[in-house]
Structures are given as C-alpha cells and as structure tokens.
Amino acid sequence: MIDSACADAGRDAASVRLLAVSKRHPVAAIRKLQAQGQLAFGENYVDEALEKQAALADVDIEWHYIGPIQSNKTRDLAAHFQWVQSVDREKILKRLSAQRPDDLPPMNICLQVNVDAEPQKAGAAPADLPGLAELAGGLPGLRLRGLMCIPRATDSITQTRASFARTRECFEALCVAGHELDTLSMGMSGDIAPAIAEGSTMVRVGTALFGPRD
C-alpha cells in the first residue's frame, strides 16, 4: 500500500516509514510482525504498552506512544518509549524533559496538531506550534522531530487531503523558522494515499496490518 501510494505520488518508497499500531492487539501479533522485520510499533494506552514491553523485552522494538497524554503518565513515557508523537502542551514537554532518564538518548518528540480545530480532539492549535517548538528545541533530553495529525473523520478524501496539506504547511513553517525536522506523521489505514501525496514521512497503520480491533 505504501509502495503504490509512493509510486502514484512520484516518491521514493524508502522516504515513508511504517509505524505498526498494535493497540488492542496481542503480544503474539507484535512478535510475529517483528520477526518479519518490522521495528517500530505504536501504542495508545500506557498500561497496556508497559505490559507488552515487559513481555517483549527479548526483542528489538522501537516504541512510539501515540495516545492522549495524562500528566501523571509522563514518567512512564519518559522511561519506556523512544518516541512520543502526541505532545500538545507545554506542561507535557517540561515533564518529559525533566523525567527522561540520563542514561537514555534524547526522547524523540512530535507535536500533535489539532488541524481541523475539533473541540473534543487532542492536539495543539496551529498558532501554538511555533512557541511549543521553540520550547521543545531548548529542553534537555528531548529531540523535536516533527508533527503528527489525525484529520477530522470524513468520507471526503478531498477534505482529508486538505487537512494533511495544512499540517505540511505548519511543518514547513517550522523548518523555515530554523527547526531541523524530519518527521511528518500522517496517514492511517484509511487515508495512507492522500497522506503520502501530501508529504507524510511516517504512516501509522493498525487495522490494515493486524485486522480489526475488538
């Protein structure tokens, strides 16, 4: 799917990473995909993720947290994940920085953008991104990598693509402002092609890899 979307967009397939979203799928399914060469896995619930990590401690996995963040969970995130993609406020950046253990490399961070200004959805407003990026860039223990978005649920590919385009514009503005970013995390099972057409460098795929969740 990534290959054909890249071919359609005139992009090199190697420019898009696959994050396997394993929330609510069992350890055995992760183990199987890891054995086939998949490195990066994404989880949405901290407690579920910690249990899986313990059960998979014998294999090499890069863990990404992509779910909503409660501030009382940042210590677990800081200690047990290589990436947190769903950071949307100052307090979380400061806590992850302060709590990142000194013996680990900097935590890779994406700022989540609420690109369609949906009231119930996590994510920072586009107008708040420059300030958050500035803060993230100055904090020890963090490495700002880019942006993540989840567009409004709609049947219109045109609208979804426009949301991805706006996220890319936010990303480009941060790059122009001097941030060295390499990650535009956009696209899930249902919208991989428009995300890749708009410049995604990482698609987060659950259902299309593992089948439906319970």
Ligand SMILES: *Cc1c(COP(=O)(O)O)cnc(C)c1O
């Ligand atoms: C669940 C989830 C995904 C994967 O969704 P699928 O439609 O199953 O591919 C991607 N990103 C985030 C943030 C998610 O919560």
